[in-house]
Amino acid sequence: MTAAIIDGKAFAATVREKVAGHVARLKEENGITPGLAVVLVGEDPASQVYVRSKGKQTVEVGMNSYEHKMDADTSEADLLAVIEKLNNDPAVHGILVQLPLPGHLNEDLIINSIAPEKDVDGFHISNVGLLGTGQKSMVPCTPLGCLMMLRDYHGSLSGMNAVVIGRSNIVGKPMAQLLLGDSCTVTIAHSRTKDLPEVVRGADIVVAAVGRPEMVPGDWIREGATVIDVGINRIERDGKTRLVGDVDFESASKVAGAITPVPGGVGPMTIACLLANTVTACCRANGLAEPEGLTA
Ligand code: NAP
Numbered sequence: 001m002t003a004a005i006i007d008g009k010a011f012a013a014t015v016r017e018k019v020a021g022h023v024a025r026l027k028e029e030n031g032i033t034p035g036l037a038v039v040l041v042g043e044d045p046a047s048q049v050y051v052r053s054k055g056k057q058t059v060e061v062g063m064n065s066y067e068h069k070m071d072a073d074t075s076e077a078d079l080l081a082v083i084e085k086l087n088n089d090p091a092v093h094g095i096l097v098q099l100p101l102p103g104h105l106n107e108d109l110i111i112n113s114i115a116p117e118k119d120v121d122g123f124h125i126s127n128v129g130l131l132g133t134g135q136k137s138m139v140p141c142t143p144l145g146c147l148m149m150l151r152d153y154h155g156s157l158s159g160m161n162a163v164v165i166g167r168s169n170i171v172g173k174p175m176a177q178l179l180l181g182d183s184c185t186v187t188i189a190h191s192r193t194k195d196l197p198e199v200v201r202g203a204d205i206v207v208a209a210v211g212r213p214e215m216v217p218g219d220w221i222r223e224g225a226t227v228i229d230v231g232i233n234r235i236e237r238d239g240k241t242r243l244v245g246d247v248d249f250e251s252a253s254k255v256a257g258a259i260t261p262v263p264g265g266v267g268p269m270t271i272a273c274l275l276a277n278t279v280t281a282c283c284r285a286n287g288l289a290e291p292e293g294l295t296a
Contacts, residue, residue, distance in 0.1 A: 001223060001255060001256070001257065002253065003252070003253040003254075003255075003256040003257060003258050003259040004257065004258040004259075005253075005258070005259065005260075006153055006228075006258050006259065006260045006265065007261075007264065007265075008145070008260055008261075008264055008266055008268050008269050009264045009268045011149055011268075011272075012145075012268035012269045012271070012272035013272075015269070015273070015275075015276055015294070016057065016061055016272050016275060018276075018291065018293065018294060019061045019272070019276055019279050019291075019294065020060075020061040022279050022291045022294075023061055023062040026279075026282065027062065030286065032282065032286055033063065033064050033091075034063045034064070034093050034094070034278050034279050034281075034282035035063060035065075035091045035093055035094070035278075036054075036058045036063055036064070036066070036093070036096065036120065036274070036275075036278045037067075037068065037086045037089075037092045037094065037096070038051050038054055038055065038065070038066070038067050038068070038097075039082060039083070039095070039096070039097045039098065040067070040070070040098045041072065041079060041101055041105065042101075042102050043072060044100070047099075050098065051067065051098055053271060054096070054271055054274060055067055058278070061275050063275070063278060064091065066092060068082055068086075070082070073102075073104075074102075074105075076104075076105055076106065079105060079110060080109075080110070083097070083110070083113050083114055084113070086114075086118070087113075087114065087118065090285075092118065093278055093281045093282035094120035094277060094282075095118045095119065095120065096121050096274065097110055097111065097114065097121075111123045111124055112124055112125050116138070117138070117281060117284060117285060118285075120141075120274055120278050121141065121274075121277075122138040122139045122140035122141070122144075122174065122277070123140065123169070124138070127139075128169070131174060131181075131296075134181055138277055139178065139273075139295060140170055140171070140174045141270045141271070141273035141277060142170065142171050142209075142230060142266060142269075142270045142273070143171055143175035144178070144269075144273040144276070144296060145266055145270055145272065145273045146175060146178075146230065146266055147175075147178045147179070147182070147296060148269065148293075149260065149266075149269065150179075150205060150226065153226060153258055154226065157179065157182040157183065157184050158182065158183040158184075159183060159184070159185070160184045160204040160205055161185050161187070161202055161203050161204045161205070162176075162179045162184040162185065162203060162205040162206075162207065163186075163187045163189055163199055163200050163206050163207070164176045164186065164187070164188050164189065164207045164209065165189045165190070165200070165206070165209065165210050166190065166207075166208070166209035166210050166211075166230070167190045168209065171209040171230055172188060172190075172207075172209050173188070175207050175230075176188045179205070179207075181296060184205065187199060196220070197219070197220045200216065200220040200221065200222075201220060203221075203225055204222070204225055204226065205225065205226050205228070206220075206225055206226070206227045206228070206247075207228045207230060208227070208229050208230060208245065208246035208247050209230035209231065209246065211231060211233065212231070212233070212246055213231070213233035213235050213245075213246070214233075214245070214246070214248040214249075215231075215247075215248075216246060216248060216252065217251050217252065218248060218250075218251025218254055218255045219251070221255045221256050222255075223255050223257075224256070225255075225256050225257060226256065226259070227252055227256045227258070227259040228266060229247040229259065229260050229261075229262050229265055229266065230246065230266045231244070231245040231246030231247070231262065232267060233245070243262055243263050244262055245260075245261075245262030247259070247262075249261060249262065276291075276294035277294075277295070279294060280294055
């Protein structure tokens with residue numbers, strides 16, 4: 001079998017198009033422009049690239065982008081004051097504090113100071129609780145992107161066996177909640193899981209979010225299964241730097257029914273879902289109907 005490729009880059013473009021259409025309608029019919037504020041503390045190069053890309057894509061879909069760059073030695077009180085200001089600013093519908101934060105700042109405290117309804121990363125404890133209890137919430141962008149691609153490919157996920165490898169708060173756990181919400185039978189695997197290959201072989205859907213290059217080989221994959229590879233790992237091969245996932249694409253694509261590539265799979269969906277969450281937050285803040293298909 002040769003797997004169908006789930007093209008995240010193309011799918012992300014359709015999500016951005018939907019977002020842009022909705023933003024245009026909000027402006028025209030309601031005189032509202034959704035706004036996304038991104039707070040970056042310090043000069044981590046990867047974070048800078050990511051924040052630039054977010055700002056650019058925010059503007060491209062017609063939304064307002066606000067960037068707050070703060071020094072690496074910013075105090076907790078100063079950062080909290082900026083967040084408080086954004087919480088109270090009606091032009092700001094989404095707030096994202098770029099992680100990781102410098103070590104002297106308490107990440108949990110900072111994230112939980114964001115107004116939950118503006119928490120477009122979905123990391124606030126209220127949103128975690130709402131998602132866990134099946135209520136309307138802000139859903140973390142990366143797992144939301146995975147869910148959108150799975151729904152698009154399969155239609156209904158009801159009754160499917162899903163194995164999520166990884167139990168982080170930003171990917172593994174919310175992914176498992178979302179799959180459970182769509183009536184999958186969900187197993188969460190991690191570094192202490194016994195006989196991981198056998199666990200993965202039972203899956204109709206495998207979501208790999210581990211951070212270990214090409215850890216999941218094709219012979220762990222059940223024939224015809226759908227494989228979502230969240231991993232982004234930079235490796236040296238043949239004297240070149242390359243990006244690879246947590247799944248060995250070469251062998252897995254020979255047995256899987258469908259698979260996301262790296263790059264070009266889950267990655268592009270993450271920012272697209274951030275934009276989707278901002279529009280959703282804007283609609284909720286204004287008591288307007290939410291766009292269809294842009295949240296869980
Ligand atoms: P993380 O916080 O480091 O969590 C990794 C998880 O993998 C942990 O739960 C860990 O288990 C588990 N794990 C580690 N080694 C394992 C092994 N040998 N067998 C089974 N499980 C193992 O990572 P993360 O933030 O979730 O990110 C995971 C990957 O996704 C990374 O490559 C990251 O770059 C990528 N990512 C991509 C996007 C995107 O936009 N595409 C977004 C976020 C993350 P324990 O809990 O037992 O330690």
